[in-house]
Amino acid sequence: MTTTLPSYDDVVARYEPVIGLETHVELGTRTKMFCGCPTDFGGEPNTRVCPVCLGLPGSLPVVNKAAVEATIRIGLALNCSIADWCRFARKNYFYPDMPKNFQISQYDEPLCVDGYLDVEVNGETVRIGIERVHMEEDTGKTLHVGGATGRIHGATESLVDYNRAGIPLVEIVTKPIPGTGELAPEVARAYVTELRDVIRSLGVSDVRMEEGSLRCDVNTSLNLPGQEWGTRTETKNVNSLRSVERAVRSEMLRQASVLDAGGRITQETRHFQEDTGDTRPGRSKETATDYRYFPEPDLVPIAPDPAWVAELKAALPELPRVHRRRLQEQWGLSDLDMQSVLNAGAVELIEQTVAAGATPAAARKWWLGELSRRANETGVELVDVGATPEQVAELQGLVDAGKLNDKLARTVLEGVVAGEGSPTEVMTSRNLEVVSDTGALTAAVDEAIAANPDIADKIRSGKVAAAGALVGAVMKTTRGQADAKTVRELILARLGA
Amino acid sequence: MSDLTTKTAAEIAALVAGGETSAVEVTQAHLDRIAAVDDQVHAFLHVDTEGALAAARAVDERRAAGEPLGPLAGVPVAVKDVLATKGVPTTVGSKILEGWRPPYDATIVERLRAAGTVMLGKTNMDEFAMGSSTEYSAYGPTRNPWDLNRIPGGSGGGSSAALAAYEAPLAIGSDTGGSIRQPGAVTGTVGAKPTYGGTSRYGLVAFSSSLDTPGPCARTVLDAALLHEAIGGHDPRDSTSIPQPVPDVVAAAKLGATGDLTGVKLGIVTEFAGEGAEPGVLAVFREAVDALTKLGAEIVEVSCPHFTYALPAYYLIAPSECSSNLARFDGVRFGLRVGDDGSRSLEEVMSLTREAGFGPEVKRRIMLGTYALSSGYYDAYYGQAQKVRTLITRDFTAAFEQVDALISPTTPFVAFPIGARTSDPYQMYLADLFTIPTNLYGGPGISVPCGLSDGLPVGLQVMAPTMADDRMYRVAAALESAVGTFTPPAL
Ligand SMILES: [Zn+2]
Numbered sequence: 001m002t003t004t005l006p007s008y009d010d011v012v013a014r015y016e017p018v019i020g021l022e023t024h025v026e027l028g029t030r031t032k033m034f035c036g037c038p039t040d041f042g043g044e045p046n047t048r049v050c051p052v053c054l055g056l057p058g059s060l061p062v063v064n065k066a067a068v069e070a071t072i073r074i075g076l077a078l079n080c081s082i083a084d085w086c087r088f089a090r091k092n093y094f095y096p097d098m099p100k101n102f103q104i105s106q107y108d109e110p111l112c113v114d115g116y117l118d119v120e121v122n123g124e125t126v127r128i129g130i131e132r133v134h135m136e137e138d139t140g141k142t143l144h145v146g147g148a149t150g151r152i153h154g155a156t157e158s159l160v161d162y163n164r165a166g167i168p169l170v171e172i173v174t175k176p177i178p179g180t181g182e183l184a185p186e187v188a189r190a191y192v193t194e195l196r197d198v199i200r201s202l203g204v205s206d207v208r209m210e211e212g213s214l215r216c217d218v219n220t221s222l223n224l225p226g227q228e229w230g231t232r233t234e235t236k237n238v239n240s241l242r243s244v245e246r247a248v249r250s251e252m253l254r255q256a257s258v259l260d261a262g263g264r265i266t267q268e269t270r271h272f273q274e275d276t277g278d279t280r281p282g283r284s285k286e287t288a289t290d291y292r293y294f295p296e297p298d299l300v301p302i303a304p305d306p307a308w309v310a311e312l313k314a315a316l317p318e319l320p321r322v323h324r325r326r327l328q329e330q331w332g333l334s335d336l337d338m339q340s341v342l343n344a345g346a347v348e349l350i351e352q353t354v355a356a357g358a359t360p361a362a363a364r365k366w367w368l369g370e371l372s373r374r375a376n377e378t379g380v381e382l383v384d385v386g387a388t389p390e391q392v393a394e395l396q397g398l399v400d401a402g403k404l405n406d407k408l409a410r411t412v413l414e415g416v417v418a419g420e421g422s423p424t425e426v427m428t429s430r431n432l433e434v435v436s437d438t439g440a441l442t443a444a445v446d447e448a449i450a451a452n453p454d455i456a457d458k459i460r461s462g463k464v465a466a467a468g469a470l471v472g473a474v475m476k477t478t479r480g481q482a483d484a485k486t487v488r489e490l491i492l493a494r495l496g497a
Numbered sequence: 498m499s500d501l502t503t504k505t506a507a508e509i510a511a512l513v514a515g516g517e518t519s520a521v522e523v524t525q526a527h528l529d530r531i532a533a534v535d536d537q538v539h540a541f542l543h544v545d546t547e548g549a550l551a552a553a554r555a556v557d558e559r560r561a562a563g564e565p566l567g568p569l570a571g572v573p574v575a576v577k578d579v580l581a582t583k584g585v586p587t588t589v590g591s592k593i594l595e596g597w598r599p600p601y602d603a604t605i606v607e608r609l610r611a612a613g614t615v616m617l618g619k620t621n622m623d624e625f626a627m628g629s630s631t632e633y634s635a636y637g638p639t640r641n642p643w644d645l646n647r648i649p650g651g652s653g654g655g656s657s658a659a660l661a662a663y664e665a666p667l668a669i670g671s672d673t674g675g676s677i678r679q680p681g682a683v684t685g686t687v688g689a690k691p692t693y694g695g696t697s698r699y700g701l702v703a704f705s706s707s708l709d710t711p712g713p714c715a716r717t718v719l720d721a722a723l724l725h726e727a728i729g730g731h732d733p734r735d736s737t738s739i740p741q742p743v744p745d746v747v748a749a750a751k752l753g754a755t756g757d758l759t760g761v762k763l764g765i766v767t768e769f770a771g772e773g774a775e776p777g778v779l780a781v782f783r784e785a786v787d788a789l790t791k792l793g794a795e796i797v798e799v800s801c802p803h804f805t806y807a808l809p810a811y812y813l814i815a816p817s818e819c820s821s822n823l824a825r826f827d828g829v830r831f832g833l834r835v836g837d838d839g840s841r842s843l844e845e846v847m848s849l850t851r852e853a854g855f856g857p858e859v860k861r862r863i864m865l866g867t868y869a870l871s872s873g874y875y876d877a878y879y880g881q882a883q884k885v886r887t888l889i890t891r892d893f894t895a896a897f898e899q900v901d902a903l904i905s906p907t908t909p910f911v912a913f914p915i916g917a918r919t920s921d922p923y924q925m926y927l928a929d930l931f932t933i934p935t936n937l938y939g940g941p942g943i944s945v946p947c948g949l950s951d952g953l954p955v956g957l958q959v960m961a962p963t964m965a966d967d968r969m970y971r972v973a974a975a976l977e978s979a980v981g982t983f984t985p986p987a988l
Pocket of ligand 1: 037051053
């Protein structure tokens with residue numbers, strides 16, 4: 001069935017969206033949630049396992065204290081109350097990537113509740129309510145072979161890798177977010193971005209959506225103005241910030257077309273399709289499993305010492321939003337300029353470059369200019385472009401010292417990105433240093449004058465502007481390694497102008 | 498029957514330590530006894546002849562090298578098949594784990610090895626420890642050495658029968674609702690359920706996590722205390738393990754053995770001293786109470802009004818936890834797998850595996866528990882049962898403000914004939930009527946033989962406050978000093 005989707009403007013003119021986000025963050029603890037297995041990404045399948053994370057009969061979980069601490073810090077950074085007593089619960093369902101056929105999670109007694117996160121959208125601050133932050137364990141990964149869909153149904157073989165099973169996860173659930181209107185998709189994206197930055201600033205996870213260490217489920221519903229909230233759908237498989245925005249938008253459009261046609265929205269899980277940008281139905285929640293939650297009897301309750309929580313709170317780093325405002329002031333940027341720094345994902349990079357000795361203006365120039373261009377061309381995040389803040393600062397230092405001009409500096413950067421070494425090393429090995437030996441330059445200048453007598457005459461007769469052509473000739477013979485300003489001065493002096 | 502098999506663990510350890518016999522001789526004597534009588538008793542599911550002799554040789558070598566030996570070095574021990582034993586089959590009495598050899602040792606098994614005991618093998622049990630007669634073992638029932646036509650109790654009937662049949666001087670059991678104490682009572686042996694958290698559950702295949710407690714079985718109270726001391730204490734791999742040292746149960750048993758209970762106040766649980774028990778059991782129990790009085794104990798009656806709700810609460814909590822604990826038996830990673838012929842989906846294979854692998858009692862409890870935890874029923878069943886649990890704990894706390902320990906018959910009836918109660922689950926469940934409250938509370942309980950009724954053993958249960966396990970050993974040892982031990986007719 002194909003239906004023509006209404007236009008977005010039309011949808012937001014007639015319907016009000018309510019969104020909500022459930023975000024899973026893999027904690028960067030050294031060991032798993034309930035055993036001592038390492039958590040490093042990758043590894044041969046089923047090599048980072050033990051009786052506990054394989055759920056072998058008789059094995060028992062023991063809580064990783066580092067994971068509890070990280071969760072509390074996330075809760076505090078999101079302005080949550082930290083429970084003085086809470087428990088784990090078992091979420092029971094059968095699936096082969098769940099070693100025990102239940103997941104240890106938290107249900108009605110989460111560790112952190114009732115907080116908020118302020119995000120900025122179009123210069124406006126939107127306060128997103130946080131319902132809860134709780135701990136759970138990740139599942140393994142299943143590969144279904146032989147079926148048409150790659151799903152468990154119809155598969156002839158299912159392969160399971162339990163390396164990921166038991167990795168600590170923190171689930172952060174927002175309260176429903178009404179009232180964002182046409183900005184709903186952007187608010188969703190801004191929230192996930194801000195959440196990612198907050199968690200990164202805490203140093204508890206690398207929060208990489210591509211690697212799955214930050215996963216996001218997006219809830220969306222539509223209602224007519226003044227009416228009750230509509231039935232919501234939950235969209236999974238949203239694997240990038242851009243997808244968060246697209247998923248909300250596409251689900252708003254889809255729901256509007258269903259409602260316009262007099263249909264009703266089914267409460268269900270849908271999967272975002274990265275290629276088409278729309279969502280497809282998953283399993284229906286109306287026939288959902290009863291998870292039969294009950295308190296995990298193998299684990300004693302968690303009762304964080306209030307003094308410890310206070311200590312953690314006092315030691316929280318400056319949150320990204322506050323931090324950014326301070327940087328903007330220090331760097332003397334307009335809101336618009338700061339926005340472009342943010343959009344480029346360059347805040348920390350510039351900050352570190354400045355810390356390594358560059359001026360904010362120079363740091364911004366390199367990261368937003370040459371390096372952003374390269375990142376775009378090669379399709380990587382700016383942080384992975386191949387140059388470090390220290391290298392960029394060093395490069396700028398060479399320019400400031402007159403050892404490199406702008407064009408040479410770009411060539412040196414090319415070498416740095418290609419892994420040829422530090423800027424100084426690249427400059428030396430490629431022999432790119434500005435020619436400052438006046439003897440050699442004078443010879444080049446004399447050569448240029450001799451080769452262009454007409455131009456030389458013009459300059460002698462006072463047409464100083466003509467010197468540009470001779471400068472160009474000298475730069476050519478010195479392969480760009482001369483300082484243009486010095487060359488010009490030499491030419492003028494030589495010709496008595 | 499070799500002389501060595503009739504000795505207590507304490508005696509064997511002394512003989513080995515003194516060089517009067519070797520651990521290998523002791524072990525061989527018990528292996529011979531098993532070979533001679535276990536066809537009749539069927540206490541063992543697996544006898545680890547080679548492993549046992551190797552462990553015994555290691556003890557003898559350590560002794561020869563002059564290395565220090567622990568108080569139980571060289572003593573054979575039988576281990577209930579509910580504990581994971583590295584490389585040694587562990588079935589939990591179920592077809593679903595047939596042939597499974599765990600890649601790791603339970604903490605208790607590790608400690609047994611470290612103590613220099615010699616593991617003879619794995620003992621029979623009701624499947625997943627669900628039962629009171631060992632008749633629900635998927636590998637056939639164990640028979641009571643006192644009368645081979647009768648049950649040895651359960652779920653740990655194999656461990657207790659092995660002791661009564663002199664196949665082992667020590668055994669490990671696990672007690673979720675009475676599975677150590679009730680078999681102890683009906684086989685005329687000693688069985689102690691430690692304080693919950695006093696013995697590690699790591700490696701104990703879970704039935705009901707909040708109730709399961711591994712513990713010692715022996716023919717004497719002192720032997721039980723020695724074994725308790727060897728296996729007890731904090732284990733960082735078990736979150737519910739109590740980070741405190743084991744109460745000095747050995748000293749308490751020795752103190753009790755002096756036969757003096759002066760200054761000890763004991764409470765008879767009113768609710769368990771009336772109609773709930775067979776007249777023969779009650780008569781023997783009353784005689785034992787008289788004996789305790791003669792030893793100097795002060796005896797009073799204490800009412801624990803909520804104990805009568807213990808059985809129904811238990812049959813909601815234990816099945817609920819088991820329905821979740823047993824979900825992992827799906828044929829994916831270990832044990833039985835049925836129907837994996839390429840024609841069936843994973844879900845079908847999981848389902849067929851569970852259908853074929855679990856026996857009827859296990860299925861009954863999984864269904865009970867699944868229902869009790871279901872959305873819409875949780876509060877009425879599981880939630881309500883937890884409230885009862887709290888009330889029972891209060892009964893205990895209040896009682897222990899008045900008395901040092903509580904006493905009752907261990908079980909309402911002596912060993913019943915095989916097959917007598919299998920058709921009516923409720924009649925079977927009644928076997929644990931007096932033992933279940935202790936599990937719900939989490940405190941320790943011990944069953945000690947106190948006499949015979951129509952030629953069959955009767956046990957007296959002593960219940961103490963949590964982490965006061967030493968108290969029950971003192972009382973039990975005192976009673977033992979008065980009434981003696983009981984030997985079944987020769988097999
Ligand atoms: Zn592990």
